[in-house]
Amino acid sequence: MAAVLTVLFNGIAYGFLLFIMSVGLSVSLGMMNFVNLAQASFSMLGGYAMVAATQRFGVPFLASLPIAFLAAAAASVLIERLVLRHFYDTDDLTQVLLTLGLVFMSIAAVTYFWGGSYQRFDLPAWLTGQQDVLGLTLETYRIFLVLTGALLAALLIFGLERTRFGAMVRACVDNQRVAGACGLNTQLIFAGAFAIGGGLAGLGGALAANLLGLDPNFPLRYLVYILIIVSVGGMGTISGTLAAGLALGTADVMGKYYFPQFGGVAIYAATVAVMLWRPHGLMGRRA
Amino acid sequence: MKQIAIAAAALAALLSASGARAQESVKIGLLQSFSGITSLSGQQTDGAVKLFMKQNGDTAGGKKIEFVRRDTTGPNPEVARRLVQEVVTREKVQLLIGPDFTPNTLAAAPILMEAKVPSFVNGAATTGIIGEKSSYSSRTFFATPQLCRPLAEYAVKNNWKRVFVAVADFAPGHDCEKYFVEALAAASGVLAGQLRVPLSNPEFSGYMQRIRDAKPDALFIFMPLGELSIGILRAVSDSGLKGSGIKIMGTGDITDETYLDAVGDAAIGTITSGIYSTRHESELNKKFVREYTELNGPSPRIGWTAVSIYDAMRLAYDGLNAQAGGKFDPDKFVSFVHGRSFESPRGPVTIDKGNGDITQNVYIRRTDKVDGVLQNVEIETFKDVGFK
Numbered sequence: 001m002a003a004v005l006t007v008l009f010n011g012i013a014y015g016f017l018l019f020i021m022s023v024g025l026s027v028s029l030g031m032m033n034f035v036n037l038a039q040a041s042f043s044m045l046g047g048y049a050m051v052a053a054t055q056r057f058g059v060p061f062l063a064s065l066p067i068a069f070l071a072a073a074a075a076s077v078l079i080e081r082l083v084l085r086h087f088y089d090t091d092d093l094t095q096v097l098l099t100l101g102l103v104f105m106s107i108a109a110v111t112y113f114w115g116g117s118y119q120r121f122d123l124p125a126w127l128t129g130q131q132d133v134l135g136l137t138l139e140t141y142r143i144f145l146v147l148t149g150a151l152l153a154a155l156l157i158f159g160l161e162r163t164r165f166g167a168m169v170r171a172c173v174d175n176q177r178v179a180g181a182c183g184l185n186t187q188l189i190f191a192g193a194f195a196i197g198g199g200l201a202g203l204g205g206a207l208a209a210n211l212l213g214l215d216p217n218f219p220l221r222y223l224v225y226i227l228i229i230v231s232v233g234g235m236g237t238i239s240g241t242l243a244a245g246l247a248l249g250t251a252d253v254m255g256k257y258y259f260p261q262f263g264g265v266a267i268y269a270a271t272v273a274v275m276l277w278r279p280h281g282l283m284g285r286r287a
Numbered sequence: 288m289k290q291i292a293i294a295a296a297a298l299a300a301l302l303s304a305s306g307a308r309a310q311e312s313v314k315i316g317l318l319q320s321f322s323g324i325t326s327l328s329g330q331q332t333d334g335a336v337k338l339f340m341k342q343n344g345d346t347a348g349g350k351k352i353e354f355v356r357r358d359t360t361g362p363n364p365e366v367a368r369r370l371v372q373e374v375v376t377r378e379k380v381q382l383l384i385g386p387d388f389t390p391n392t393l394a395a396a397p398i399l400m401e402a403k404v405p406s407f408v409n410g411a412a413t414t415g416i417i418g419e420k421s422s423y424s425s426r427t428f429f430a431t432p433q434l435c436r437p438l439a440e441y442a443v444k445n446n447w448k449r450v451f452v453a454v455a456d457f458a459p460g461h462d463c464e465k466y467f468v469e470a471l472a473a474a475s476g477v478l479a480g481q482l483r484v485p486l487s488n489p490e491f492s493g494y495m496q497r498i499r500d501a502k503p504d505a506l507f508i509f510m511p512l513g514e515l516s517i518g519i520l521r522a523v524s525d526s527g528l529k530g531s532g533i534k535i536m537g538t539g540d541i542t543d544e545t546y547l548d549a550v551g552d553a554a555i556g557t558i559t560s561g562i563y564s565t566r567h568e569s570e571l572n573k574k575f576v577r578e579y580t581e582l583n584g585p586s587p588r589i590g591w592t593a594v595s596i597y598d599a600m601r602l603a604y605d606g607l608n609a610q611a612g613g614k615f616d617p618d619k620f621v622s623f624v625h626g627r628s629f630e631s632p633r634g635p636v637t638i639d640k641g642n643g644d645i646t647q648n649v650y651i652r653r654t655d656k657v658d659g660v661l662q663n664v665e666i667e668t669f670k671d672v673g674f675k
Binding site: 117213254 | 323324326327330456482483484485487488489490492493494496497499500513514517518521525526527530545546548549551552586587
């Protein structure tokens with residue numbers, strides 16, 4: 001019984017990790033209606049910012065997380081102002097190809113500055129090892145992930161989907177000219193929304209680096225998982241992304257425990273099933 | 288039309304002139320992954336070639352050495368075939384180092400056989416890819432059974448009788464699993480369980496619980512170089528599997544020096560079988576590590592690719608020196624290299640006389656912190672392990 005509960009907990013923790021990784025893309029997709037695959041690159045950037053802060057400048061791990069958020073947010077605003085804003089009116093395929101190009105550029109850029117090796121960093125001792133909770137032996141870092149993920153989800157659902165700022169962004173996306181005529185600074189709102197999406201991706205990268213490793217190919221390796229979570233959850237709903245992360249994370253870990261001979265197929269099987277059942281995702285609205 | 292014909296004639300004259308000049312030089316093709324996920328092996332290739340040239344000069348057998356360097360970009364047989372074709376027919380290389388990876392090696396073999404270009408196989412470990420169908424090839428790397436068998440014997444000898452086997456779910460993983468399970472049965476050990484991990488796998492905790500439930504004495508791991516190795520060692524440590532007394536073993540891939548630091552303290556205590564450690568105790572290796580690091584810097588650290596390329600360069604130079612003065616003869620070159628024994632930074636090495644594959648010492652190493660740095664410290668030697 002203890003084994004089953006431990007596996008279940010690990011699945012939930014993995015689900016929160018998937019949520020944290022994907023929520024940046026979900027935000028920019030949902031609020032901006034812009035397919036930005038370069039979110040995976042902002043994740044990587046957040047990871048490298050965390051490693052640079054903790055290893056080179058001796059910043060504590062927790063303090064490095066806001067740094068990762070800010071670094072990725074700044075980078076995403078820069079990219080939005082320079083490149084992406086010229087493509088708001090284009091079709092999805094153009095946006096996909098453009099941002100995929102940015103992903104490749106980011107891989108080359110990171111290799112140039114940091115080299116091709118896997119980055120080395122050590123978590124603080126209080127985040128490693130295991131803890132006894134209610135008779136179960138759980139991994140400390142996974143407990144931390146669950147708590148951080150839950151906090152982040154609450155903040156986003158109540159802070160972004162239900163605030164004036166969220167409504168302003170949606171207004172700008174629905175009809176930029178009318179929103180502008182009503183006195184909204186559309187350019188500023190778009191930049192702000194991009195900063196939040198990019199920053200979240202950066203935070204996700206910093207939190208995931210411990211479990212996933214960090215090297216220049218990070219974005220390509222995990223882009224598929226990010227896309228799966230976002231599309232299963234439904235484009236742009238934060239609660240949908242959370243539900244998808246938890247469902248697929250649990251399915252993956254349980255599948256590997258009970259049916260290891262089928263490898264990692266559970267996550268893909270669940271994805272196909274959900275997409276057949278609800279083509280717009282778990283909580284998706286018809287576009 | 289006329290201008291084009293004249294231009295073509297001029298170009299042909301130019302080409303044949305450069306062809307004539309090439310008589311005094313030997314061209315070596317260098318086909319490795321210099322970009323992409325596997326570019327670390329390319330970096331080591333450059334580092335090892337640079338070091339060897341610095342130590343031994345840029346001529347061998349009275350001929351100047353020129354390199355034709357091409358990027359295979361990873362395991363891409365169609366790219367490798369095209370590149371081999373290009374360097375052989377257009378660039379007219381006389382020797383080839385590479386291509387890396389088993390599929391690339393197989394794609395290259397027929398061209399090399401037909402053009403009689405001797406090659407040094409590196410970065411491809413599958414059994415049987417050297418020999419009859421590629422009799423101009425020699426392997427300076429290792430063959431999968433060399434690393435996978437000895438650990439079974441070592442485990443049973445240390446009374447870790449019940450072993451759980453976890454391999455990556457791809458052809459080399461299946462090979463290694465087969466050799467290890469065979470060797471374990473031969474040493475009368477017990478297979479406590481086995482599983483195959485998909486190549487794209489960010490999450491190990493379900494597997495960890497499964498291994499824990501099987502209560503083995505030891506866990507044997509085979510993962511390709513890269514994030515799977517880092518991931519599984521971290522998972523083994525984070526999940527408490529390592530702390531529960533289960534011995535963690537694997538082939539040298541999982542603690543390769545190029546990313547051992549990224550695994551961190553989770554790697555300490557891991558028992559691996561490897562062909563090369565920078566800590567190998569020999570004068571030649573100390574000199575190799577010191578001069579390599581001086582020339583190429585401390586990062587990325589030296590892995591087995593660097594040594595494998597360095598040894599290929601050694602054989603190429605020795606082979607060319609042996610036929611100094613004359614025109615390059617590929618058959619003489621191959622019969623010189625095959626059957627040759629020499630001292631490598633990794634220890635004594637023999638290229639098999641029959642088929643060009645490699646016989647070498649395999650070392651059992653324990654990962655430990657030495658002067659604050661994680662190292663693979665050799666604790667036992669299996670002498671002259673064959674390639675079958």
